[in-house]
Amino acid sequence: MKKILLLLLVSGLLVVSGCSSTNDTELTAEEIVEQLKESGLPIENEIIYTEETDPNDLLGRPNQYSSKVNFADDRIEQYDEETDPVGGTVEVFESNKDAKERHDYIESVSEGVAFLQEYMYLNGKVLLRVSYDLTPEQAEEYNTKLTEIID
Template sequence: MNRITLTSTAVAAALLATLAACGNDKPKSASDQTSNGKAGASAASKPLDAGTAFAQISGKVSSAKLSGTVTAENDPNHLLGRPNQYTSKITFEDSRVSPADVSGSEKGDVDRGGAIEVFGSPSDAKARAEYIQTVTKSMPALAEYDYVHGKVLVRVSHYLTPKQAAAYKTAADGLSRVRR
């Protein structure tokens, strides 16, 4: 009987080790992009975070350039990682936005191009977009285009034309194929 127990224990241990190895994928960061800041061929295998989403979107919207990665220390909204708020965020500039239009704004402001925020759930992303739209509705200078794709909120500068902003929406449509 001890021999059967030992064999069963050995098989169970080997099975657990195999399962653990399969689930040990390390998340890849936004720095795993190619040197030109565009998504590589492995974008579909990366876990979904703001950097991964930007890599995919900027591969389709060539005027978008990464301008910053938001951390808990530099988040002007103090929302990163807070309950029901974004779990990652990047900001980007769009070369089609005139520097004269944004001369008073700071690097990382949405009006310079936009931002991508990733949430823990689609309902959190939707709630954030609705909040932003409610707050900016009566302040045209702060208006923006907001596109929710599952857990991702893509925020785009109002200085872009509706057609230019729609390119971000179209580029983000493929985010559903990125591993979440």
């Protein structure tokens, strides 16, 4: 009887821990940025990309992001806010694997290149990239709010 209870307990823990390590958000990047903004983060001038306007030509392509938004953070001096806001980017993928591959790719390309550095937060299918012009504490505010929204 003890072995059966132990087996059930361990099985239950595996199921619960497996569910908590990833998110299955169905939110788009636009919806996530809107909720980040509503949470009080100083977001302005969001650019919502389409397949036609995505500067990387990745939106909607196989194994790439399914939605993407760039935004300005009003604590950062802006140089070209209308077309290239400095603040952050939210990319949402169809799978956790695709999001992780994008994260790893960006990390490998930017390694050792100071002007390419940014804070990156991977949460399941969502990759949040935040400007290095923010302090670590300010950047972490984005990660905390993102976790609250999608977990």
